[in-house]
Amino acid sequence: MSKYAPRKAQLAREFLEKPTPLKGARADREWWEMPVDFHDGNWCFPGKPETLKEIGFPNPRKWAATDEDWQLPDGWQKIIHDGLKERLKKFRSLKLYLDACVRCGACADKCHFFLGTGDPKNMPVIRAELLRSVYRNDFPMVEKILKGFSGSRKLTAEVIKEWHSYFYQCTECRRCSVFCPLGIDTAEITMVARELLNLIGVNNNWILAPVANCNRTGNHLGIEPHTFVQNIMSLVDDIEELTGITVNPTFNRKGAEILFITPSGDVFGDPGVYTMMGYLLLFHHIGLDYTISTYASEGGNFGLFTTNEMMKKLNAKMYHEAERLKVKWILGGECGHMWRVVHQYMATMNGPADFLEEPVSPITGTKFTNAASTKMVHIAEFTADLIKHGKLKLDPSRNNHLRTTFHDSCNVSRGMGMLEEPRFVLNSVCSSFNEMPENTIREKTFCCGSGSGINAEEFMEMRMRGGFPRANAVRTVKKQHQVNALVTICAIDRATLPPLMRYWNPGVAVYGLHELVGNALVMEGETPRTEDLRENPMAVAEEGEDDDA
Amino acid sequence: MKKVFIPLIMVALLALIPYVAVTYANMSYLFGVIIPYAAAFIFVAGFLWRLFDWLRRPVPFPIVTTCGQEKSLDWVKQNHLESPSTRFGAAVRVLSEVLFFRSLFRNTKAELHTGPELVYASSKWLWMGGLAFHWSLLIIGLRHARFFFLEPPAFIAALEHADSFLELTLPAFFMTDAIVLAALTFLVARRIRDAKLRIISLQTDFFPLFLIGGIVLAGMGMRYLEKVDILSIKALMMGLVSFSFEAPGEIGALFFVHLFLVSMLAIYFPFSKLMHAGAIFLSPTRNLANNSREKLHRNPWNKPGKFRTYAEYEDEFREKMKKAGLPVEKD
Numbered sequence: 001m002s003k004y005a006p007r008k009a010q011l012a013r014e015f016l017e018k019p020t021p022l023k024g025a026r027a028d029r030e031w032w033e034m035p036v037d038f039h040d041g042n043w044c045f046p047g048k049p050e051t052l053k054e055i056g057f058p059n060p061r062k063w064a065a066t067d068e069d070w071q072l073p074d075g076w077q078k079i080i081h082d083g084l085k086e087r088l089k090k091f092r093s094l095k096l097y098l099d100a101c102v103r104c105g106a107c108a109d110k111c112h113f114f115l116g117t118g119d120p121k122n123m124p125v126i127r128a129e130l131l132r133s134v135y136r137n138d139f140p141m142v143e144k145i146l147k148g149f150s151g152s153r154k155l156t157a158e159v160i161k162e163w164h165s166y167f168y169q170c171t172e173c174r175r176c177s178v179f180c181p182l183g184i185d186t187a188e189i190t191m192v193a194r195e196l197l198n199l200i201g202v203n204n205n206w207i208l209a210p211v212a213n214c215n216r217t218g219n220h221l222g223i224e225p226h227t228f229v230q231n232i233m234s235l236v237d238d239i240e241e242l243t244g245i246t247v248n249p250t251f252n253r254k255g256a257e258i259l260f261i262t263p264s265g266d267v268f269g270d271p272g273v274y275t276m277m278g279y280l281l282l283f284h285h286i287g288l289d290y291t292i293s294t295y296a297s298e299g300g301n302f303g304l305f306t307t308n309e310m311m312k313k314l315n316a317k318m319y320h321e322a323e324r325l326k327v328k329w330i331l332g333g334e335c336g337h338m339w340r341v342v343h344q345y346m347a348t349m350n351g352p353a354d355f356l357e358e359p360v361s362p363i364t365g366t367k368f369t370n371a372a373s374t375k376m377v378h379i380a381e382f383t384a385d386l387i388k389h390g391k392l393k394l395d396p397s398r399n400n401h402l403r404t405t406f407h408d409s410c411n412v413s414r415g416m417g418m419l420e421e422p423r424f425v426l427n428s429v430c431s432s433f434n435e436m437p438e439n440t441i442r443e444k445t446f447c448c449g450s451g452s453g454i455n456a457e458e459f460m461e462m463r464m465r466g467g468f469p470r471a472n473a474v475r476t477v478k479k480q481h482q483v484n485a486l487v488t489i490c491a492i493d494r495a496t497l498p499p500l501m502r503y504w505n506p507g508v509a510v511y512g513l514h515e516l517v518g519n520a521l522v523m524e525g526e527t528p529r530t531e532d533l534r535e536n537p538m539a540v541a542e543e544g545e546d547d548d549a
Numbered sequence: 550m551k552k553v554f555i556p557l558i559m560v561a562l563l564a565l566i567p568y569v570a571v572t573y574a575n576m577s578y579l580f581g582v583i584i585p586y587a588a589a590f591i592f593v594a595g596f597l598w599r600l601f602d603w604l605r606r607p608v609p610f611p612i613v614t615t616c617g618q619e620k621s622l623d624w625v626k627q628n629h630l631e632s633p634s635t636r637f638g639a640a641v642r643v644l645s646e647v648l649f650f651r652s653l654f655r656n657t658k659a660e661l662h663t664g665p666e667l668v669y670a671s672s673k674w675l676w677m678g679g680l681a682f683h684w685s686l687l688i689i690g691l692r693h694a695r696f697f698f699l700e701p702p703a704f705i706a707a708l709e710h711a712d713s714f715l716e717l718t719l720p721a722f723f724m725t726d727a728i729v730l731a732a733l734t735f736l737v738a739r740r741i742r743d744a745k746l747r748i749i750s751l752q753t754d755f756f757p758l759f760l761i762g763g764i765v766l767a768g769m770g771m772r773y774l775e776k777v778d779i780l781s782i783k784a785l786m787m788g789l790v791s792f793s794f795e796a797p798g799e800i801g802a803l804f805f806v807h808l809f810l811v812s813m814l815a816i817y818f819p820f821s822k823l824m825h826a827g828a829i830f831l832s833p834t835r836n837l838a839n840n841s842r843e844k845l846h847r848n849p850w851n852k853p854g855k856f857r858t859y860a861e862y863e864d865e866f867r868e869k870m871k872k873a874g875l876p877v878e879k880d
Contacts, residue, residue, distance in 0.1 A: 015665040021744040023661055031748055090850055092606040093833050099603075100828035103754050106652075106675060108745040109659040115667060120748045129749070149555075151751035174834075177614045181646060181653045181679070182825055183834035185614060215857055216865075225866050226873035252875050294875060295862050309854060316856040324859055344611050348846045370621050370634075374842040381621055388624060415612075417619030417632040417839055424625075439657050439669035443616040443631070472667045 001503060004041040004460035008503055011464065020118025022109060031120050032133065032153055036161045038065045041461030044168060044454060047208035052201070054212045055310070059201025065164065070157065076200045077155050081138060083196045093188045098135050100182050101128060107176035107186075112446050113169045116465030121166050124176035124186040130166055131193050134159060164202050167193040168454055169462060172305070173410035173447035190452075195307045207453035210302045214314050218297040219264035225294035231267050232292065235277050242535070244527030247284040249292055252325065256291035257362060259322050262333025262379075263299040263491035266512070272494045274533040275334060275512025281521050282383065282514060286363050286391060290331065296321035299338040300491060304345075305453035312349040315341055318376075319350050329359040330376040334512055336409035336451065336490035339378060343416045347374040364389040380489055383517060384421040387428045393522040398529060398538050399430035402485040402516070405477045406433065407470065407497065408445035409490035419443070422489050422513055429520040434481040440473035450496035463496065464503050471504035478505055487511045553741060556756035560763045560810075567809035571802045580805045581785055581797035588812035595819025600827050609848040611841040614834040616652075620843075634840045643836045647829055650680055675739070682732035685725040686761070688712060689768075692723070696786040718773060726769050733762050757823055760814050767807035777801035 001007070006014075019025030027034075049060035059073045073079070088095050107124040109115065114122040121127065129151070136152035153159070172187035197203065213222035223231070229251055240246050250256065262279065266272040283290055296317040303311030322330050332342055347353065356375040359368040366385045368377045386392050406426055412418050419442050426433050440446050449467025450459075477483040486497055486508050497510040519532045532538050570576040617628025630651075633639045645651040658672035692709050695701040701709075713721035737758050740750040771777045781798035788795050817823065830836065837846075863870065863877055870877055 012665050015661060016663060021748055022659070024744050026744045027748045089606060090609060092603055092608050092831070093612060095606055096603055096828050096831055096833075099599075100822065100825045100832075102822045102825050103749050103751065104653075104675065104679070105739075105743070105746045105749055106656050108749065110657075115659055115661070120745070123745065123749060125749050149752045149756070151753065174614055177834050178616050179652055179655055179657075181650050182829050183614060183646070183652065183832035185612065185834045188612065218862065224869055225875055226869045229873045229875065252870075254876070294870070295859050312854050313856040316854065317859075320856070320859060342842075344613070344841050347841070348610055348848050349851060352845050366622065368621075369843065370619070370840075371842045373845045376842070384625075385622055388622070414614055414616070417615030417617060417628075418621070419618045420625045421621060437669070444655075468665075469667055472665075475666075 002041075002457060002460040002499070004458050005464050005503070006041075006461060008464075015118075015468075018118060021120050021123075022114065022118040027120055031126050031129070032151075034121065036158065036165050038161075038165065041459065043165065044204045044206050044456045044459050047201075047203040047205045051205065051208050051212045052203070055208065055215060057198060057201070057203070057208070061201065065161070070160065070202065072157065072160065072200050072202070076160075079199050080155060080160075080196050083199050084135065084138075084192075087192050087195065091188065091192070093185065094192050097128065097182075097184045097188055098132050101125060101132070101184055102182070103129075104181065106179045106181060107184075110176050110179050111186075112171075112173070112175070112449055112469045113462070113466045116449070116468040117169075117462075121162070122169055124170075124180075127166055127170055127186055128184070128189045130159070130163055131189055160197070160200070160202060163193055164197060167197065168204060169466070171410070171447045171449065171451040171454065171466065173451060174414045175410065175444065175447065178414060178443050191304075191308075194305065198307055204453060204456075206456035206459075207302050207305050210300075210453075211306055211310060211314065214298050214302065218293075218295045218317065219267075220298055220300060220302060221264050221268050223264060223268065223297070228264075228267065228294045228297055232276070232280075235267075235273055235280065238533075239277050239280060242531060242533065243281070243523055243529060245281070245284065245523045245525065247280045249280055249283075250290075251292050251294055253291040254325050255327075256325065257289040257328050258291075259296070259325055259327040259330045260290045260292050260333070261296055261299045261318060261330060263335045263338060264297055265300070265491035265495055266333060267297070269491070269495055271498070271510055271515070271534070272491055272512065274515040274518070275491075275494065277533045278512065278514030278516070278518030279333060279379070281518040281523065282392075285393075285521050285523055286386065289362065291325060291327070293321045293325065299333055299335045301338060301341045302453055304337055304341055311341060311345065315346055316350045318342075318346065319353050319356075322353070323355045328357045329371075330356070331379060331382060332376050333379050334489040334491065334514060336411035336492055338491075339418075340411035340415040342374065342376050346376070361385055363391050378416075378418060378421070380418065380421040380425055380513060383514070384424045387425060392517075394429055394517075394520045395522050396429050396431050396520050398519050398532070399516050400432075401532070401536065401538055402430060402511070403432040403434065403481060403483045404430050404485040404487050404511070404516070405436055405474060405481075405483045406441075407436075407448070407474075407486055407488045407490075407493060408441055408443075409488060409493055410445060410447045410451060412489060413443055413445050425513055425517065426487055429516045432481070434477045434483055436473040436477050440469065446470040446473065448490075448493050448496040449500065451492050455492060455496050460499070464500065467496070467500040468504065470497075471500050474501070474508055475505050478508055484508055485511050485516075487513055487516060489513050550741070552750065552752045553755055556752050557759050559756060560759040563760070563810060563813055564763050564767070564806050567805040568802050571805045577800070577805065578796050580809055581800075582789070582794055584812050585789060585808060588815040592815035592818055595816075596824070596827065599819050599824050600831075603828070603831055607849045608833045608837070609850065611837050611839075611846040612833050613837045613839045613841070615839050616655075619839055632839045634838050634843070636838055639836050639838045643830060643832075646835060650676055650683075653679060674735075678732050678735040678739075681728050682736060685729035685732065688725045689723075689729065689765075692725075696783050697790050699787070720772060722773075726765065726772075729765055730762075730769075733758060733765070737762075753821060757814070757817065757821065760810060760817070764807060764810045764814065767803055767810060771801065771803050771807060775801060775803050777804045
């Protein structure tokens with residue numbers, strides 16, 4: 001395992017032995033008296049100076065969270081103060097959520113980071129208080145006078161360190177906002193806090209490097225156009241070897257009916273590439289007239305984890321490219337935060353996309369009226385519609401070696417409400433689907449623990465802690481139903497869940513939904529299939545199979 | 550437990566002020582007329598100002614928290630309450646929060662068992678306590694209408710009758726009095742006993758609970774123990790609502806304690822977390838329809854931004870693109 005995470009036995013022992021508020025142990029002091037701790041495994045490397053210069057972000061320098069002096073710019077208090085003031089004017093949500101919390105505590109034990117650390121500052125209510133206490137010191141009039149009474153405090157360098165630590169122990173997954181009687185969304189607070197921190201150069205390289213890459217090359221991994229094409233063509237070769245079918249994706253082709261955009265993790269990462277193979281097989285199967293862009297080659301958007309302006313800037317490429325290629329509408333691949341952006345932000349930021357048409361499935365004729373304005377359809381909606389209309393020839397027994405469960409991605413479930421379509425698809429392509437416990441799925445799903453740009457190797461301890469509730473729910477179905485396949489519709493999940501499963505639940509591999517579709521599709525003219533897209537034997541399930549390496 | 554005792558002492562002092570002032574300094578005009586008017590003014594103006602202050606800030610993005618299946622394909626059953634796709638649906642959703650505390654009803658309690666294993670148990674106590682507290686306060690507030698009308702409206706009388714149907718004492722005991730005290734006790738006790746609540750609670754969380762407790766106790770004291778002159782009270786209250794500045798008659802000091810604490814609550818209200826009463830209607834995660842791909846949501850401060858265009862991209866990678874067989878715009 002990673003040198004940045006303790007051994008599993010050690011962590012498990014700590015869970016049981018360490019007294020925390022989660023287990024009813026009272027804290028010996030108030031939360032604002034608790035020092036901030038940085039050690040290997042609980043902080044992400046800061047943005048590199050050259051990356052900051054490339055995207056024009058302030059205060060480029062070499063520093064680390066463990067440094068005593070963070071080399072904040074002159075007048076940083078004023079920068080934060082003015083930045084907060086500006087954002088309070090722009091976002092009703094921010095003002096409302098800072099003002100209205102009654103600290104009822106319903107959110108307290110809903111956060112995966114609190115469940116995995118027992119650290120009181122990971123209770124969503126206190127996470128928001130980290131900012132709220134400073135806001136109360138400076139803004140509403142009466143509370144300003146009653147300092148001790150209303151729990152306000154001065155903005156100090158120590159507070160900045162605390163913000164950096166805890167606003168990157170929030171994955172903006174919004175589980176707390178489901179349980180909040182006022183609908184207070186900690187993600188709104190975290191987003192603003194991260195924007196403020198970026199103003200003074202307190203940042204995270206695992207977010208800013210993909211942002212810079214995405215801006216220049218079109219995707220997070222910084223893949224240049226020729227390499228992007230090469231990589232997909234190598235997947236085409238793999239498909240041909242496995243199935244005898246030659247699929248023909250096209251790139252940057254004008255006049256295609258549909259532009260397909262998926263996270264670049266599906267093009268380059270393991271196991272994302274198998275999901276990509278699934279898409280390619282599906283599109284070939286139905287004879288879809290589509291093209292893939294090397295310019296808008298990223299579905300994900302790490303701008304969402306940085307600043308509003310950056311999110312808009314990176315997202316703008318989707319519509320820009322769709323207009324240039326004169327496609328009718330856009331089809332989007334499996335991804336979590338990509339769909340939060342597409343569903344809730346894209347048209348508002350970069351629309352209206354009047355140059356596109358209201359999406360209609362060319363195969364079934366179904367009108368996607370729910371995407372009439374944004375003109376972008378989710379692949380799970382698209383495929384569910386195909387299956388419902390009997391347009392796919394499927395053999396679910398080809399996935400009989402997999403006993404599956406489904407992980408609802410936080411953004412898709414709580415930022416979009418897509419719960420049934422992926423389940424319908426999954427049930428149509430495999431014979432063994434087992435739900436995790438009720439309080440850990442659908443709108444109550446647990447985050448993978450590494451979303452929102454904290455999927456860094458050096459953050460491994462926190463990731464294993466934050467992912468613990470999800471892993472624990474998987475463990476339940478692994479024990480009850482011998483589940484060996486964790487299926488997701490999120491590229492970040494496909495990157496973060498394999499190490500999480502290796503750590504907590506060895507023997508459970510992570511799959512994309514369309515990888516299973518690709519396994520089950522009976523292609524016309526195919527050679528007899530004996531292996532799945534990972535080249536694992538398809539026939540009978542093997543005990544304790546572990547193929548996520 | 551400084552944060553428990555300081556607000557408790559504050560409320561005790563607040564209760565003592567009118568008692569001493571009325572009993573020993575005969576300041577019933579100040580406490581019976583001037584302060585109540587000032588408090589009512591501050592409450593109304595403050596409440597409206599806070600609402601206005603929130604409403605003038607835009608909601609740039611449709612950030613609904615979807616707690617159920619969205620509207621999608623015809624054959625997929627939408628959850629209209631938790632993922633409404635119309636404004637009407639969203640209004641129903643907000644009302645379900647306001648009237649029934651829908652989201653609190655979902656509450657669970659997480660426990661870490663050996664294994665390590667996380668177990669989630671349904672936990673409806675906060676929902677029940679909160680609902681009992683707020684609904685009792687509403688009914689008690691409505692019951693007070695009899696002090697403001699010569700002849701109270703029929704439904705108020707019916708409410709009063711229903712509330713006192715047990716007829717345990719004379720005058721008839723109101724169930725809501727007991728319920729609100731029990732709920733208050735629960736709400737205070739959980740903040741002290743539960744380790745999680747204990748660390749998140751601030752003085753400003755205990756203060757309104759104690760203040761309301763003081764109001765309830767003073768009110769109950771007048772009704773069941775230290776009888777006050779109801780007719781004078783009614784005369785005073787009817788005078789107040791008709792904007793008369795007449796001096797109050799002879800009323801027991803306990804009444805002024807009650808009225809002063811209510812005045813303090815009214816003054817404190819607009820500047821505190823008690824404004825959640827207004828905020829719950831405005832929360833964008835709940836009061837918007839989940840139809841953001843279907844209908845365009847406008848952001849008033851959205852401006853066209855600069856981004857890296859395809860032309861700039863092609864300029865950098867043109868040769869590599871040509872070699873890879875990719876079509877280009879310019880040769």
